[in-house]
Amino acid sequence: MLTEARKQAILRHIDPIPVVRNLRFQIESMEEGRCVAIVPKDNRFDGAYGAYHGGLLATAADSIACLAIWTALGPEAHLTTADLHIRFLAACFTDATVDARVIKLGRSLCPVEVNIRDAEDNHIAVAQVTYFRLDAAVGSSKRTDSPRMD
Numbered sequence: 001m002l003t004e005a006r007k008q009a010i011l012r013h014i015d016p017i018p019v020v021r022n023l024r025f026q027i028e029s030m031e032e033g034r035c036v037a038i039v040p041k042d043n044r045f046d047g048a049y050g051a052y053h054g055g056l057l058a059t060a061a062d063s064i065a066c067l068a069i070w071t072a073l074g075p076e077a078h079l080t081t082a083d084l085h086i087r088f089l090a091a092c093f094t095d096a097t098v099d100a101r102v103i104k105l106g107r108s109l110c111p112v113e114v115n116i117r118d119a120e121d122n123h124i125a126v127a128q129v130t131y132f133r134l135d136a137a138v139g140s141s142k143r144t145d146s147p148r149m150d
Helices: 004-014 018-022 054-073 134-141
Strands: 026-031 034-039 079-088 096-102 109-118 123-133
Touching (some): 004 026, 004 054, 026 054, 054 079, 054 096, 054 109, 054 123
Antiparallel strands (some): 026 034, 079 123
């Protein structure tokens, strides 16, 4: 279960992050393994025909996926995106609601499913984002029983 202390730690951790501030993420809810956020549409960054730019929707999917993982591991966990696959289903002309759920917390990889909907609840995009746990990589690179390759 996600504690209030962990939720507040995550919110403090993301507050100074430029992409969070510039895309104006509004965290709607957090529970262990899940984060839902509204990412307002900003006309300055419109794509073709006045639609929400797909690259920004992908950025939102990537970022909210990370927050979903932090609800389970804590914001002190060091993560980086390993891959991101997104399928756009419709154009978005409103704010976007990004709903990210952790599929699995692996020792090194954490896949997350992300669904994006517009303000009218139309399904805009579906994504899978996999994060690499850097703490696991750092821990395994410090092993002393493996031979050196000089």
